[in-house]
Amino acid sequence: MEHYFVEFSYLFASVFFIVGLKSLSHPDTARRGMHLAEIGMLLAIIGTLLHKEIVSYQWILVGLVVGGAIGGVLAQRVAMTALPQLTALSHGFGALAATLVGIAEYARHGAAIEKPQMIAIGVEVLLGALTTTGSIVAAAKLQELMRGSPITFKGQNYVNLGILAVALGAVVFLIFSPGAAFAFYLMLALALVFGLMLVLPIAAADMPVVMSLLNAYAGLAATATGFAINNNVLIIAGTLNGFSGFILSVLMCRAMNRSITNVIFGAFGSAASPATAAATGEAREINIEDAATQLAYARQVIFVPGYGMATAQAQHVVRELASVLEERGVTVKYAIHPVAGRMPGHMNVLLAEADVPYSQLFELEQINSDFPNTDVAIVIGANDVVNPDARDNPGSPIAGMPILDVDRARSVIVLKRGKGKGFAGIENPLFLKQNTGMLYGDAKGTLGKLVAAVAQA
Amino acid sequence: MNSLMSGLYVFALSAFLGYLVISRVPPLLHTPLMSATNAISGISLVGSLVTAGGNHGVLSTVLGVTAVICATINVVGGFWITERMLKFFRRKETPAAKEKE
Numbered sequence: 001m002e003h004y005f006v007e008f009s010y011l012f013a014s015v016f017f018i019v020g021l022k023s024l025s026h027p028d029t030a031r032r033g034m035h036l037a038e039i040g041m042l043l044a045i046i047g048t049l050l051h052k053e054i055v056s057y058q059w060i061l062v063g064l065v066v067g068g069a070i071g072g073v074l075a076q077r078v079a080m081t082a083l084p085q086l087t088a089l090s091h092g093f094g095a096l097a098a099t100l101v102g103i104a105e106y107a108r109h110g111a112a113i114e115k116p117q118m119i120a121i122g123v124e125v126l127l128g129a130l131t132t133t134g135s136i137v138a139a140a141k142l143q144e145l146m147r148g149s150p151i152t153f154k155g156q157n158y159v160n161l162g163i164l165a166v167a168l169g170a171v172v173f174l175i176f177s178p179g180a181a182f183a184f185y186l187m188l189a190l191a192l193v194f195g196l197m198l199v200l201p202i203a204a205a206d207m208p209v210v211m212s213l214l215n216a217y218a219g220l221a222a223t224a225t226g227f228a229i230n231n232n233v234l235i236i237a238g239t240l241n242g243f244s245g246f247i248l249s250v251l252m253c254r255a256m257n258r259s260i261t262n263v264i265f266g267a268f269g270s271a272a273s274p275a276t277a278a279a280t281g282e283a284r285e286i287n288i289e290d291a292a293t294q295l296a297y298a299r300q301v302i303f304v305p306g307y308g309m310a311t312a313q314a315q316h317v318v319r320e321l322a323s324v325l326e327e328r329g330v331t332v333k334y335a336i337h338p339v340a341g342r343m344p345g346h347m348n349v350l351l352a353e354a355d356v357p358y359s360q361l362f363e364l365e366q367i368n369s370d371f372p373n374t375d376v377a378i379v380i381g382a383n384d385v386v387n388p389d390a391r392d393n394p395g396s397p398i399a400g401m402p403i404l405d406v407d408r409a410r411s412v413i414v415l416k417r418g419k420g421k422g423f424a425g426i427e428n429p430l431f432l433k434q435n436t437g438m439l440y441g442d443a444k445g446t447l448g449k450l451v452a453a454v455a456q457a
Numbered sequence: 458m459n460s461l462m463s464g465l466y467v468f469a470l471s472a473f474l475g476y477l478v479i480s481r482v483p484p485l486l487h488t489p490l491m492s493a494t495n496a497i498s499g500i501s502l503v504g505s506l507v508t509a510g511g512n513h514g515v516l517s518t519v520l521g522v523t524a525v526i527c528a529t530i531n532v533v534g535g536f537w538i539t540e541r542m543l544k545f546f547r548r549k550e551t552p553a554a555k556e557k558e
Binding site for chain 1: 460461463464467468471472474476478479480481482483484485486487489490491493494495498499500502503504505506507508509510511512513514516517518520521522523524525526527528529530531532533535536537538540541542543544547548549
């Protein structure tokens with residue numbers, strides 16, 4: 001009887017998860033759907049606690065309470081600008097849990113494990129371990145505990161592939177002689193190292209792809225756990241997560257016109273960029289009053305946020321400026337490039353947090369035709385995603401990357417921290433154009449002054 | 458063998474379903490999507506619970522309880538942050554929408 005209850009709780013959980021994810025196709029239904037998914041999770045946990053194999057509860061309760069408290073505090077306290085770090089850490093925790101369960105399974109059954117189950121445990125521990133260390137490195141880079149630039153050495157790709165090959169070899173070996181504990185722990189150690197090595201050479205600006213990949217791996221580790229312990233709800237939930245991660249990685253890569261292998265093995269941004277047909281000239285600096293006048297008398301203004309808006313925590317003051325402009329009758333829109341920020345959809349969340357209605361947030365394909373009818377495009381801490389070279393100069397290192405056509409607006413204002421280049425060290429001819437004015441300095445401070453100046457214009 | 462095959466069926470169908478469902482999520486909600494799927498795959502908590510409560514010796518219990526902690530952080534943190542984010546998304550501005558949670 002209990003057996004059926006357990007199985008039904010898993011069945012309901014699976015259905016609720018799918019309905020929950022389906023509801024994410026629209027912001028109005030999303031919350032209700034996620035509540036269903038939460039109920040599904042709760043059902044699955046209660047069902048499991050009734051499982052006949054579970055005989056002692058006190059430690060489980062301790063674990064649930066401690067984990068719940070840490071998770072709740074982290075999620076409640078984190079600033080929206082630090083979301084990518086938290087998400088990376090969360091991937092790491094999930095993957096670590098899968099790894100530990102895999103180790104426990106192996107330690108308990110060892111030589112008695114049959115072939116299919118050994119494959120599952122092998123994949124579980126391999127993916128789990130590499131996702132754990134990979135996520136920690138990603139989080140450290142995002143939190144700037146580590147430098148964001150790629151860490152590379154000669155022959156790195158061969159070393160990495162070698163490590164992976166030996167680890168996979170160890171899994172194959174284990175399938176045929178499951179009793180070989182040294183092979184198991186060697187595989188575990190190599191997978192941990194491989195995770196480190198995989199993320200170290202990746203530039204901070206490529207993080208959206210890496211985040212999506214880690215998301216996928218964490219999911220597939222759960223799938224493998226499902227195979228290892230014969231549990232369908234794990235297979236379903238893990239696979240949904242795995243595919244979601246892969247779809248996001250593909251979308252992010254497409255938005256940079258690069259392949260996944262190029263992101264992982266390319267260490268983009270470390271190589272000296274080849275000389276482009278560099279436009280020469282001086283970027284024209286303008287003052288706050290000029291910028292404010294342009295904005296105040298515009299009919300349509302498009303804001304183009306980049307990661308610089310997040311680092312300056314400037315989303316709220318962007319919203320303030322937009323409000324002042326709207327009060328004057330200016331139409332305000334926001335153009336969001338898929339890889340602006342450090343994870344997919346990062347800019348949307350920040351602007352939504354600042355109370356920007358989502359009907360004003362536009363994707364690249366929707367907004368590009370609108371730039372020629374726009375009086376002022378204001379670029380806040382974005383660089384490569386608005387570089388016209390990607391569109392016009394086939395020799396550019398980022399040639400072919402879809403960009404926001406801000407250069408086609410009647411005038412452009414660029415807020416930039418300093419006079420340096422973008423992450424890839426590429427010149428941006430946008431800054432040298434006649435109709436572009438530069439405002440250097442901290443974006444938050446500059447925007448604050450703009451708000452005051454527009455109010456007086 | 459039978460359970461392996463039915464597992465593979467479930468895997469194949471979920472992969473297909475996942476592709477269909479996820480491709481319809483707009484870029485607007487890609488961050489909540491990532492944290493939601495992450496929370497959902499924290500369902501491996503189920504495996505951790507069985508390992509932690511099974512009385513299979515000290516090692517199993519220690520690994521299991523640590524896994525329970527990690528997986529619970531994953532589940533609770535993931536759903537919580539998703540909820541926090543989704544609250545931000547509104548179609549029109551609401552004048553009284555300045556409240557902080």
